[in-house]
Each structure stands twice: as C-alpha cells, then as structure tokens.
Amino acid sequence: MRKLAGVWVVVVLSLAVGCDVGSTSATSTKSATSTAPVQAPPIAADKPASGKAPPASDKEEAAPQGWRANAASTRIVGVLGFDGVLTSDITAPLEVFGAAVKKPWFADGRVVLLTPEAQATLTTEEGLKLVPDGVLDEDAPLTALIVPSSYDLAPLLKNSELVSEIRSVGGRAQLVSSNCGGAYLLAQAGLLDGRPATTWAGGEADFQKRYPKVHVQEDKNVVADGSVVTSNGSLVSYQAALVVLARLTSNAHAKEIFDVLQMGRMTDWSDIEAQLAKTASGAQQAAPRQ
Numbered sequence: 001m002r003k004l005a006g007v008w009v010v011v012v013l014s015l016a017v018g019c020d021v022g023s024t025s026a027t028s029t030k031s032a033t034s035t036a037p038v039q040a041p042p043i044a045a046d047k048p049a050s051g052k053a054p055p056a057s058d059k060e061e062a063a064p065q066g067w068r069a070n071a072a073s074t075r076i077v078g079v080l081g082f083d084g085v086l087t088s089d090i091t092a093p094l095e096v097f098g099a100a101v102k103k104p105w106f107a108d109g110r111v112v113l114l115t116p117e118a119q120a121t122l123t124t125e126e127g128l129k130l131v132p133d134g135v136l137d138e139d140a141p142l143t144a145l146i147v148p149s150s151y152d153l154a155p156l157l158k159n160s161e162l163v164s165e166i167r168s169v170g171g172r173a174q175l176v177s178s179n180c181g182g183a184y185l186l187a188q189a190g191l192l193d194g195r196p197a198t199t200w201a202g203g204e205a206d207f208q209k210r211y212p213k214v215h216v217q218e219d220k221n222v223v224a225d226g227s228v229v230t231s232n233g234s235l236v237s238y239q240a241a242l243v244v245l246a247r248l249t250s251n252a253h254a255k256e257i258f259d260v261l262q263m264g265r266m267t268d269w270s271d272i273e274a275q276l277a278k279t280a281s282g283a284q285q286a287a288p289r290q
C-alpha cells in the first residue's frame with residue numbers, strides 16, 4: 001500500500017505540473033522530476049575530444065543568409081537602415097509591406113531591414129531600437145530598395161562603399177525609392193540624373209543646388225518617375241510605400257493595405273490614386289528581375 005501511495009503522489013504532482021502553462025511551468029517540472037535518478041549523457045559520441053563542434057559541411061557553409069533564401073522566386077523589398085535614421089522613414093514601408101506579405105497576392109514577398117555594415121541592432125533618431133535582417137551589399141537580390149534619411153547625412157554621403165552599393169542595387173532593382181533626405185543618397189549615386197524627384201519639404205532649393213542634374217519638384221508629397229519613387233518622408237513615407245506596393249502588385253492591392261492600416265482616417269485614397277495615375281502615364285518599363 002505504501003508503494004502504491006508513493007506512486008499516486010508522483011502522478012498527482014506530474015499532473016499538477018502539466019496543468020501549469022504560466023511562466024513557472026518549466027521550474028515546476030524541474031522540481032517534480034529532480035528526485036528521479038539522472039543518467040549522464042554520452043560525451044565521446046557527441047563531439048570530438050577537443051571539445052570543438054564538428055566542422056560544417058561545404059553545403060552548410062555555402063548556404064545563403066536567411067533573408068536571401070529563395071531569392072530567385074521571391075520579391076524582396078529591402079529597407080536601408082542605420083543609426084540615427086528617421087523612424088517613420090523606415091517604419092512606414094516596414095509596416096506597409098509587412099501587412100502585404102500576409103496577403104495571398106504577395107505571398108512570394110518579403111520585406112527586410114538592411115544595414116551598410118553588420119550590426120546587432122540599430123537605433124533610430126527617436127530612440128527606437130531595431131534588429132536588422134542583414135547587410136546591404138552590391139549583390140543584394142532586391143526587387144525594390146527603399147532609402148531613408150537622417151539629420152546628419154554627411155557621413156553617409158561620404159561613404160563611397162555605401163553609395164556604390166546603392167548605385168548597383170538600385171540600378172538593378174525593379175524599383176528604388178527614397179524618403180526625405182534619402183533622395184540625396186540616390187542623387188549621390190547618380191540614380192536621379194535627368195529625373196523629376198523631391199526631397200524633404202523645404203529642402204528642394206538646396207537639393208537642386210547640390211544636384212543640378214535632378215529635376216527637383218517643389219511642394220510635392222510623392223514624385224514617381226518610372227522605376228524611381230521619391231517622397232518628403234515622415235508620414236508621407238506611407239504614401240510612398242503604397243505607391244511602390246502598387247507598382248509591384250496593383251492599385252487594388254495597395255488600396256487593400258491602405259484600408260487595413262485605416263489610413264483613410266488621415267488622408268483620402270484619391271491623393272494616392274492621383275500619384276498612381278501620374279506614375280502609370282509616365283512610367284518607364286521596370287527592369288526585369290535579375
């Protein structure tokens with residue numbers, strides 16, 4: 001009878017632990033089973049005597065970064081990020097395309113946050129910390145590249161490697177877009193030469209002076225010309241992201257995301273539709289996917 005009672009106590013404790021789905025369940029399980037004898041796992045068969053893990057196979061070493069996986073059959077929207085980036089310049093496209101990839105019509109889509117150099121996190125101008133998906137390089141297989149701004153663009157404009165990567169990736173992508181002063185980076189890369197474009201509201205004159213080959217448009221929220229979309233940034237970044245989404249999918253799909261985000265409480269769809277009409281009338285053929 002004592003043996004049976006002992007078994008009954010163990011069963012009751014196990015059941016009680018199994019019912020606990022809160023944060024303490026792992027601790028409770030450990031306590032309930034700690035009285036049972038524990039067998040030491042074999043060591044020699046698990047790893048070499050040196051203590052080092054076995055070397056990865058050639059196939060594993062050649063595997064691409066997670067965000068690059070299946071790039072040939074995936075529409076990847078890359079958002080450039082860096083410390084000091086203006087928050088809404090990147091959170092707007094991340095939210096718009098983050099909502100779109102959940103739809104069946106963009107199931108082959110992916111949105112990623114990329115930095116010029118490898119870093120664990122980035123901190124925006126307003127203090128938001130974000131975890132990048134990877135690094136932007138000249139071989140990045142992006143369908144669209146979105147370039148944001150910072151209050152201090154000088155170091156970025158002097159970064160010849162970054163400018164070269166923007167030139168290479170942006171010139172190869174189907175679409176390239178900028179928010180706010182990100183247009184300076186596109187212009188520095190030569191991607192806006194001979195094109196109409198805009199930058200942050202109030203900065204048009206300086207932008208025109210620095211980059212005379214650009215046809216700077218004043219008092220325009222979003223300017224779309226063929227495969228290039230530029231915007232004033234800040235909350236207008238949402239409009240620009242919807243224009244880019246419409247170009248990659250359709251106006252109807254962009255309107256669906258407009259409704260999902262309840263943007264109609266802030267602006268009229270007709271404002272974005274007008275931009276899409278201008279884009280369609282003056283659009284150049286988008287570059288084929290590489």
